[in-house]
Structure formats: structure tokens, C-alpha cells
Amino acid sequence: MKWMSKRFTLVFIPDASQSVRRYSVSASLLVLIPAFFILMTVCAALFIYLYTDNQDAIGRLAGHITASQEQHAEELSTKNNQIAALESDLAVLAEQAREIQNKMNDIAELEAQLKDIAGIESSEVQISSALTMESGGQGGEEFPLSKLDDEQLAEQTMQNFSALAQLMEELKPSLESTMEAMLQYQHIQDITPSIWPADSRKITSTFGIRRDPFTRRTSLHSGLDLGGSRGDPIYAAADGVITLSENTYPQGNNIIIDHGRGIKTRYLHLNKRLVEVGDTVTKGQQIGELGNTGRSTGPHLHYEVFVNDTNVNPMPYLKEDREERE
Numbered sequence: 001m002k003w004m005s006k007r008f009t010l011v012f013i014p015d016a017s018q019s020v021r022r023y024s025v026s027a028s029l030l031v032l033i034p035a036f037f038i039l040m041t042v043c044a045a046l047f048i049y050l051y052t053d054n055q056d057a058i059g060r061l062a063g064h065i066t067a068s069q070e071q072h073a074e075e076l077s078t079k080n081n082q083i084a085a086l087e088s089d090l091a092v093l094a095e096q097a098r099e100i101q102n103k104m105n106d107i108a109e110l111e112a113q114l115k116d117i118a119g120i121e122s123s124e125v126q127i128s129s130a131l132t133m134e135s136g137g138q139g140g141e142e143f144p145l146s147k148l149d150d151e152q153l154a155e156q157t158m159q160n161f162s163a164l165a166q167l168m169e170e171l172k173p174s175l176e177s178t179m180e181a182m183l184q185y186q187h188i189q190d191i192t193p194s195i196w197p198a199d200s201r202k203i204t205s206t207f208g209i210r211r212d213p214f215t216r217r218t219s220l221h222s223g224l225d226l227g228g229s230r231g232d233p234i235y236a237a238a239d240g241v242i243t244l245s246e247n248t249y250p251q252g253n254n255i256i257i258d259h260g261r262g263i264k265t266r267y268l269h270l271n272k273r274l275v276e277v278g279d280t281v282t283k284g285q286q287i288g289e290l291g292n293t294g295r296s297t298g299p300h301l302h303y304e305v306f307v308n309d310t311n312v313n314p315m316p317y318l319k320e321d322r323e324e325r326e
């Protein structure tokens with residue numbers, strides 16, 4: 001490296017008229033200046049190379065970004081459409097939940113009415129009140145659908161459906177027990193004398209103390225006399241079993257029906273008997289014909305009602321026409 005400390009003299013000879021110029025420069029400067037220029041050239045080349053390469057990469061990235069943006073915009077649009085469809089479905093479901101709730105309320109109310117008719121204590125009242133409370137709590141009128149945000153609406157609808165499912169679970173056994181009670185009620189209706197045993201409404205003698213038409217002495221008239229024509233149909237006052245069907249004096253042709261629960265009805269002075277002992281009859285079924293057999297002053301039906309084998313006034317048992325039941 002010794003030569004680096006040496007100095008060189010550069011001689012410039014412009015032309016013959018001018019003087020020669022000398023410049024003294026160090027050897028290191030002679031090396032460093034070209035080296036600096038070479039370095040600058042390499043840097044510039046490198047910069048140009050990298051810049052061009054980056055520009056390409058930027059172009060490619062920009063292309064990707066644009067494609068991604070388009071794809072995202074498309075996906076967003078699809079999602080928005082899906083959300084709109086879901087919102088619409090949700091509104092429909094919410095409305096359906098409300099309708100079902102109203103119908104459940106109607107059913108619960110109907111059940112309460114049925115229980116009332118059948119005279120059953122309504123032990124399932126909490127169902128109808130729970131439903132009312134539920135629908136009241138939703139406040140359909142107070143919070144219209146449009147005012148609720150989707151999340152609230154979805155949550156509320158889910159709660160509604162879950163409450164409905166629970167109420168249905170509760171209502172089913174309740175309805176079953178009501179149906180059973182109604183069937184029992186219907187059975188009691190069927191076996192309780194309630195219809196007029198003849199078409200005639202002409203009462204010729206009532207139940208109680210009266211003067212006997214034959215002996216003229218006061219005695220208990222054990223039934224109700226209905227005037228009519230020979231051959232008029234005579235009907236069973238309720239469902240039951242025939243326990244007597246015979247022709248005796250003074251009853252004439254007469255029939256007894258046992259309705260169960262200690263209640264019996266008896267039909268006397270019949271022209272004809274149409275049933276035998278052991279037959280089962282239904283309320284309103286013809287069992288014989290009105291007549292004048294036995295100790296009788298003219299064609300009529302003597303109708304008796306027994307409660308625990310004691311004659312009672314049949315009047316309270318004449319509640320309805322046979323036709324009303326059909």
C-alpha cells in the first residue's frame with residue numbers, strides 16, 4: 001500500500017501558445033474517484049432493477065385487491081340478500097307464533113267453557129292465564145314488528161315458541177282429562193231421565209195427594225198422567241236396562257227401566273210393550289204404545305220416577321222434548 005501515499009503529477013498541454021498546467025494528485029484519489037463512480041452506477045442499476053420489479057409486484061397486488069374487492073362486494077350483496085330473506089322469514093315466524101298463541105288462548109278458553117258446562121272445577125286455569133300473560137307480555141300492539149330489531153325479534157320469537165311448546169305439553173293432559181270428564185258428563189246426561197215420555201204435553205193428573213177416580217177417597221197419586229191417543233209412541237226417558245215388562249192388574253201393560261245411580265222410571269197402562277226384561281234402551285227409544293190397560297178410565301200414560309225405590313214427583317225430570325236431543 002505504499003504506492004497509495006505517492007503523489008502523481010498530471011500535466012495538461014493545451015496548445016503551443018498557452019502554458020503547461022500541472023496538477024499534483026494523490027494515488028488514492030486516483031483510485032477512489034473511479035471507484036465511487038462505479039459504485040454509483042451499480043447502485044443506480046440495482047435501484048432501477050428493484051424499482052421495475054416492485055412496480056410489477058404492485059401492479060399484480062393491485063389486480064388482486066381489485067378482484068378481492070369485487071368478490072367481497074358480490075359476497076356482501078349475497079349476504080345482504082340472505083339477511084333480508086331471513087328477516088322476512090323471522091317476521092313471518094314471529095307472526096305465526098302470535099297466531100298460534102291466540103289459537104291456544106281460544107282452546108284454553110273453550111276448555112274452560114267445556115269444564116263449566118260439565119260442572120268440573122277448572123284445575124287447569126293457570127294454562128289460560130299463563131297464555132294471556134304470555135301474549136300480554138309480548139305486547140303485540142305496543143311494540144310493532146318494525147320497531148323491534150332483528151336480535152330482539154329473534155329472541156322473542158324463540159321464547160314464544162318455547163313457551164308455546166311448554167303450554168302444549170301442559171294443555172294436552174288437561175284436554176284429555178276434560179274430554180274424560182265430558183264423556184262422564186255425557187254419560188250422566190244419558191242415564192238421567194229428562195225427556196217427556198210421550199209426544200203429548202197434556203197433564204191430566206199431577207203427582208201427589210188426590211181423590212182416587214175409582215174409590216173417590218184421597219190417596220197418593222204416585223206418578224204423572226199424560227193424556228193421549230191409544231197407540232201413541234212411549235219413549236224411554238233415559239238410557240237404561242229393562243228390569244220389568246209385564247201385564248198385571250191394576251198397572252196393565254207396564255215397563256220399568258233401571259237407569260243406574262238409584263234412578264228408575266215406570267210406564268203404566270200401555271197398549272203394547274215393545275221391550276223385554278234385560279233389553280238395554282237408549283234415551284228417546286220407543287218402548288211401547290200409549291193405552292188404557294189395567295185400572296184406567298181412558299187412554300193415558302201413568303209415568304213414575306223412583307229415586308232409591310221411592311216415588312218422587314216426575315215434573316222436575318220433564319226438562320226437554322225428545323226432538324231437542326236429536
Ligand SMILES: [Zn+2]
Nearest residue numbers: 223224225302
Ligand atoms: Zn196415574
